[in-house]
Amino acid sequence: MSREQLHGLMNDALKASDADQTEIVIMTSNSALTWYAENIIHQNVADHTAQVQVRAAHGKKVGSASTTDCSPEGLALVVQQASHAARLMPDDPGFPGLPSPQPIAEAGIGGWVAATAVSPPGERVLVVKKVIERAEHEGLRAAGTYQVQNSELAVMSSMGVAAYHQYTVAALKAVVMGDDSSGYGLMSSADIADIDPEATGEQAVRTAVETRHPTEVEPGAFEVVLSPFAVEELMSNLVYALSARSVEQHTCFLEGHEGEQIVSPIVSLYDDGLDPAGMPVPFDFEGMPKRRVDFLTQGKGGNVVYDSYYAAKMGRTTTGHSLQQPEPNEIGPCPCPYPLNIFMGAGDSSEADMVSHVERGIYVTRFWYGSLVDPRGAVVTGMTRDGTYLIENGHKTHGIQNLRFTQGLVDMLAHTVEISRNRAVLASPFGGVLVMASSFGIGAMVLPSIRAEGFQFTGVTR
Amino acid sequence: MDKFTERVIAAARGLGASYCDCRLIDAEREDMSVVGGAPHAVVHAHQRGFGVRVIANGAWGFSSSSVVSDAEADHIVEEAVTIAHASALAKKKDVVLAPVASSQDMIPHQADVDPFTIPDSEKIGLLAEATRAMMLPGVVLARGQMQFLKERKIFASSEGSYIVQDRVQSGAGISAMAAGDKGDVQIRSYPTSASGDNAQSGWEFVQAMKLLDHAEPTAREALALLSAKPCPSGVKDLVVGGQQLALQIHESCGHPTELDRVMGMEASFAGTSFLTPDKKGSFRYGSDIVNLTADPTIPHALGGLAYDDEGVRGRKVYLVWGGIFEHYLNSRASAPVVGEEPMGAMRADSFARCPIVRMVSINLEPGDLTFEQLIGGVEDGLYVDGIKSWSIDDRRLNFQFGSEIGWEIRGGKLQDMVKNPTYTGVTYEFWRSCDGIGGPELYHVWGLDNCGKGEPMQTAHVSHGTSPARFRHVQVGVLHE
Numbered sequence: 026m027s028r029e030q031l032h033g034l035m036n037d038a039l040k041a042s043d044a045d046q047t048e049i050v051i052m053t054s055n056s057a058l059t060w061y062a063e064n065i066i067h068q069n070v071a072d073h074t075a076q077v078q079v080r081a082a083h084g085k086k087v088g089s090a091s092t093t094d095c096s097p098e099g100l101a102l103v104v105q106q107a108s109h110a111a112r113l114m115p116d117d118p119g120f121p122g123l124p125s126p127q128p129i130a131e132a133g134i135g136g137w138v139a140a141t142a143v144s145p146p147g148e149r150v151l152v153v154k155k156v157i158e159r160a161e162h163e164g165l166r167a168a169g170t171y172q173v174q175n176s177e178l179a180v181m182s183s184m185g186v187a188a189y190h191q192y193t194v195a196a197l198k199a200v201v202m203g204d205d206s207s208g209y210g211l212m213s214s215a216d217i218a219d220i221d222p223e224a225t226g227e228q229a230v231r232t233a234v235e236t237r238h239p240t241e242v243e244p245g246a247f248e249v250v251l252s253p254f255a256v257e258e259l260m261s262n263l264v265y266a267l268s269a270r271s272v273e274q275h276t277c278f279l280e281g282h283e284g285e286q287i288v289s290p291i292v293s294l295y296d297d298g299l300d301p302a303g304m305p306v307p308f309d310f311e312g313m314p315k316r317r318v319d320f321l322t323q324g325k326g327g328n329v330v331y332d333s334y335y336a337a338k339m340g341r342t343t344t345g346h347s348l349q350q351p352e353p354n355e356i357g358p359c360p361c362p363y364p365l366n367i368f369m370g371a372g373d374s375s376e377a378d379m380v381s382h383v384e385r386g387i388y389v390t391r392f393w394y395g396s397l398v399d400p401r402g403a404v405v406t407g408m409t410r411d412g413t414y415l416i417e418n419g420h421k422t423h424g425i426q427n428l429r430f431t432q433g434l435v436d437m438l439a440h441t442v443e444i445s446r447n448r449a450v451l452a453s454p455f456g457g458v459l460v461m462a463s464s465f466g467i468g469a470m471v472l473p474s475i476r477a478e479g480f481q482f483t484g485v486t487r
Numbered sequence: 488m489d490k491f492t493e494r495v496i497a498a499a500r501g502l503g504a505s506y507c508d509c510r511l512i513d514a515e516r517e518d519m520s521v522v523g524g525a526p527h528a529v530v531h532a533h534q535r536g537f538g539v540r541v542i543a544n545g546a547w548g549f550s551s552s553s554v555v556s557d558a559e560a561d562h563i564v565e566e567a568v569t570i571a572h573a574s575a576l577a578k579k580k581d582v583v584l585a586p587v588a589s590s591q592d593m594i595p596h597q598a599d600v601d602p603f604t605i606p607d608s609e610k611i612g613l614l615a616e617a618t619r620a621m622m623l624p625g626v627v628l629a630r631g632q633m634q635f636l637k638e639r640k641i642f643a644s645s646e647g648s649y650i651v652q653d654r655v656q657s658g659a660g661i662s663a664m665a666a667g668d669k670g671d672v673q674i675r676s677y678p679t680s681a682s683g684d685n686a687q688s689g690w691e692f693v694q695a696m697k698l699l700d701h702a703e704p705t706a707r708e709a710l711a712l713l714s715a716k717p718c719p720s721g722v723k724d725l726v727v728g729g730q731q732l733a734l735q736i737h738e739s740c741g742h743p744t745e746l747d748r749v750m751g752m753e754a755s756f757a758g759t760s761f762l763t764p765d766k767k768g769s770f771r772y773g774s775d776i777v778n779l780t781a782d783p784t785i786p787h788a789l790g791g792l793a794y795d796d797e798g799v800r801g802r803k804v805y806l807v808w809g810g811i812f813e814h815y816l817n818s819r820a821s822a823p824v825v826g827e828e829p830m831g832a833m834r835a836d837s838f839a840r841c842p843i844v845r846m847v848s849i850n851l852e853p854g855d856l857t858f859e860q861l862i863g864g865v866e867d868g869l870y871v872d873g874i875k876s877w878s879i880d881d882r883r884l885n886f887q888f889g890s891e892i893g894w895e896i897r898g899g900k901l902q903d904m905v906k907n908p909t910y911t912g913v914t915y916e917f918w919r920s921c922d923g924i925g926g927p928e929l930y931h932v933w934g935l936d937n938c939g940k941g942e943p944m945q946t947a948h949v950s951h952g953t954s955p956a957r958f959r960h961v962q963v964g965v966l967h968e
Contacts, residue, residue: 056943057570058942058943059574060752060755060942061577061755062750062751062752062753062754062755063750063751063752064579065577065578065579066546066547066574066577066578067547067752068547068549068841068843069546069547069548069549069570069571069573069574070548070549070550070551070570070840070841071549071550071551071566071567071570072538072550072551072552072839072840073550073551073552073553073554073563074536074551074552074553074839075553087526088529088531089528089529089530089531090530090531090532090533091530091531091532091533092532092533092534092535093533093534093535093536093553094533094535094553095553095554096554103533106531106533107531110529110531110607113529113606113607113608113611114526114529114607114608114611115525115526115608115611115615117525117526117527118525119525145573146569146570146573146574147573147576149573150573150574150576150577151576153577154576154577157577166751166754168751168752168754168755169755170755170756170942172942172943198755199755200754200755202751202754202759207754274627274628274664274672275627275666275670275672276672393758393880393881394877394878394879394880394881395878396876396877396878396887396889397876398876398889398907398909399907400670400672401669401670401671401672406876406878406887406965407878408878408879408880408881408885410758410880410881411881427880427881427885429878429880429885429887429911431887431965431966466943483887483911483965483966484885484887484911484965485885486880486882486884486885486913487761487884487885487913
C-alpha cells in the first residue's frame with residue numbers, strides 16, 4: 026500500500042471505535058522465497074499478506090484482536106472485536122494507558138530499496154543458479170534460500186501516534202554439502218544489489234572442501250574463534266535476557282550489576298534501531314521512537330529494553346522496544362519488550378589474526394539449535410555445524426566432527442580476548458525475530474567474529 | 488466444487504499448469520494468558536486467505552493472498568504459474584506426483600463443546616483462580632494460558648478432489664516459577680510446559696485438566712526444587728516420564744523420519760537426517776520392544792487429520808517396528824523416490840505457506856510395565872520429567888535434553904528430588920538401550936503446538952503418544968564448568 030493509504034484506513038477505523046483508547050498496528054508484506062536443495066529449486070513461493078493487530082482499552086480493561094483482512098470493513102470489524110474483548114476483561118491494574126506520541130527520527134534512516142521491492146522470480150532463480158553451479162563444479166550439493174521481502178509497518182492510535190516505515194530485505198543463504206562435510210554462506214541487505222551469489226557460494230564451497238574427511242576431537246575446554254554466524258546463534262539465546270521482563274522474572278544476568286565489570290572490557294553489546302549499519306526500524310509496535318540501549322559497555326553492565334507497560338511498572342521510560350506480540354502465541358513466549366537491532370561493538374582484529382593467535386583450538390562456522398539450560402549465567406547447549414575446524418599453531422588445519430557445547434555465555438564474554446573489526450549484517454529472519462504470526466521478518470544483528478578462551482565442548486556427534 | 492476454487496483451478500489450467508491445488512482457509516484463534524491472577528492478554532485472531540500450488544513446465548510454483556476475490560485469484564494463479572516457469576530454469580527433471588484417488592469429502596470437527604461459545608470471562612476466571620493458587624511465598628511468576636482454534640479448510644485440486652475439513656482445537660497449561668538465593672530459578676508446569684496440553688477437542692478437554700486441583704501442588708514442586716540437590720553426573724539408568732519422552736520422540740524419531748529432510752530439502756535450515764534410505768528396513772533404530780508409529784487417525788490427537796494438504800487420506804504407518812527403521816513421513820513427490828505410498832503428512836501452517844512434510848501423531852506404542860516396575864528395575868539411576876530445554880544436532884543424532892524435575896532412584900525406589908536434570912546421548916544408542924515401556928494405563932497423547940520447520944518458518948501442531956520408558960547406561964547431569 027502506502028503511508029497515506031494505510032493511515033487513511035487506520036484513521037477511519039479509529040474514528041469508529043467505541044473504546045476509550047484504541048491502537049492499530051498493520052504490517053503488510055510482499056514476500057518471495059526461492060528454496061533450493063540438492064542443486065535444484067524445490068519450492069518457489071510468494072505471499073501477499075497483511076496482518077492487523079488492534080489493542081483497545083476501556084479504562085484498565087484491555088483487549089486485543091487481529092485479522093488478515095485489511096479492507097475498511099475488516100478493520101472496522103477487528104476494532105469492534107478488540108473493544109468487545111476489552112469489555113469482557115477484568116481490570117489490568119498495571120496498564121498505564123496507551124502511550125502519547127513522541128517525535129520519531131525517520132529522516133534519512135533508509136532501509137527501503139526500490140530494486141529489492143520489484144525483484145522478479147526469474148532474477149532470483151538466476152542468482153540461485155550461480156550458487157548451484159559453483160557447488161556442482163566441486164562435486165558438491167547446494168541448499169539454501171533466497172528471500173526478497175518488501176514490507177510496511179504502520180502504527181496509529183487514538184492518542185495521536187501515527188508512524189510508518191517501509192523496508193526491504195534481500196537475503197541469500199547457502200549450505201553446501203559433500204559426503205562428510207558442509208559449508209555455509211549468508212549475505213543480507215536492504216539492497217538486492219549488495220547480494221553477491223558468487224561470494225556467498227564461494228564461502229560455503231571453500232568451507233565444505235576444507236573440512237572434508239573430518240577427524241574426531243575429544244570434547245573439553247578449547248580456545249575458539251567464532252564466526253559472526255556462530256556468534257549470532259549464541260546472541261539469539263542471550264537477547265531474551267536483555268528485556269525488562271527478564272529483570273522482573275530474575276532471569277537477567279544484568280540485574281543488580283549496572284556499572285559493574287561483568288565481562289571482558291573489549292566487549293560492548295547494544296541495541297540501536299536507528300543505526301543504518303543494521304536494518305533500521307525507527308519506532309516500535311507502539312509507535313514509540315527507538316532509543317539506543319547499551320547492555321554492556323566495555324564489559325560493564327548496563328540497561329535493558331522497555332516498552333510502555335514495563336516502563337510504567339518499573340519506573341522507567343520506554344526505550345521503544347515493544348513488540349506487542351500477542352502472547353501466548355504459536356511461536357512461544359516472547360519477552361516483550363524485545364531488542365530487534367543488536368550490535369556487538371567492533372574490535373581491531375581480523376579473523377585471520379585471531380586464528381594465527383591460537384596454538385590449539387577450534388574454529389566454529391556455525392552453532393545450531395542453541396537451547397537455554399540455566400538462566401543463571403545464560404548457560405546454553407547446542408551443536409556446531411557447517412564447518413568446524415581444528416586450529417593448530419595458528420592455522421586451520423582440518424575439519425573435525427561436530428561437537429556439542431554447554432557454555433555459560435556471560436562466562437564466554439568474560440573470556441573473550443579478541444574481536445574483529447569487520448561485522449556481518451544478519452537480517453531477520455536469520456538474525457532477528459519473526460513477529461506477528463511469524464510472517465514478517467524485521468530487524469537484524471550486526472556481529473563480529475570473536476576469539477574466546479576456555480569454551481566448553483561437552484560431547485561429539487557420530 | 489465452489490465457484491472460487493473452481494475459478495482458481497480453471498485459471499491455472501488455462502495458463503498451462505499440469506497440476507493445481509488450492510487451499511481456502513478461514514481460521515479463528517483465541518489466545519489468553521493470565522499472570523498471578525491478573526489478565527495478561529486476550530487475543531482474538533482471524534485469518535482468511537488462499538494459497539495456490541501449481542506444476543507448470545515440470546516445476547513447482549506457489550503464491551498466496553489474504554484478499555479473497557476473483558481478481559486476486561486471477562493474479563495469484565498467474566503469479567504461481569510465472570514462478571513455476573522461473574523454477575523450471577533450474578530443474579534437473581520434472582516433478583512427478585504419486586497417484587492418489589481423488590476425494591470428495593466433508594470432515595466434521597471432534598469437539599463436544601465449541602470453546603468459542605464459552606465466555607472469555609469464564610476462561611480468564613479459571614486461569615486467574617489457578618494462578619492465584621500458585622502464588623505461594625517464593626513463587627515469583629505464576630502463569631496460565633489457553634488457546635483455541637476453529638478452522639475450515641477447503642482443498643480443491645485439478646485432479647478432482649474437493650475436501651472440506653473442520654477442525655477445533657483446545658489447549659491450556661499453568662506454570663509456576665520460584666526464585667531462590669543466588670539467582671536460582673526453578674519452573675514446574677502442568678499438565679506440561681510451553682502452551683500446556685492441546686487436542687482436537689472442545690472446552691471439555693480444558694475442564695478435564697482440573698487446573699485448579701493441580702495449581703498448588705505444581706507451585707510446591709517449583710519451590711521444593713530450589714532446595715533440591717543438583718542432578719548427579721555420570722552414566723546411569725534413566726526412566727523418562729511421558730511428557731519428556733514426547734519431546735524425545737519428537738526430536739529423535741519424528742524429525743529424522745521426515746522424508747524431505749532425508750532428501751536434503753531442509754538442509755539449509757534444520758538440517759538433514761541420519762536415517763538415509765539405505766537404512767530402510769534394516770537399520771536397528773531401537774531395541775526390539777520399540778515400536779514407533781505415525782498415526783493421523785487417533786481420535787482427538789492434535790496431530791490427527793483426515794486428509795493432508797495434498798488431499799491424501801491419512802493412514803497409520805510404522806516408522807519403527809520391533810526396533811527396525813521401516814518407513815518415512817512423506818509426500819506425493821517424495822514417496823515414490825523411496826518406494827513408498829503417500830501417507831498423509833504434507834501440511835502447511837496457513838494459507839500463505841506451501842505444504843511440507845510434517846509430523847502427524849508420532850507415538851511410542853505402550854509396553855506392559857507399571858510405573859513401579861519401571862522404577863523397581865533400576866538399582867542406581869534417575870527419573871526425569873517435564874520439558875525444560877532441548878537441543879539436537881542437524882542430523883538428529885547427538886541430543887541433550889533438560890527436564891524440569893528429577894528424582895534419584897536407588898535400590899528400585901524413588902529417592903531425593905534433584906534440580907536441573909539433563910541427559911545426553913546419540914539417538915540410536917539411546918533407543919537401543921530401552922528395556923522397559925509403561926503399559927496402556929500410563930499412555931497419554933500429548934499435543935504440541937509449536938513445532939518449527941521450513942523457510943519461511945512454519946509452526947505445526949503435532950502430537951505424541953507416550954508411556955514412561957526405561958533406558959540403560961545414559962549420560963546424565965551434563966556439567967558445563
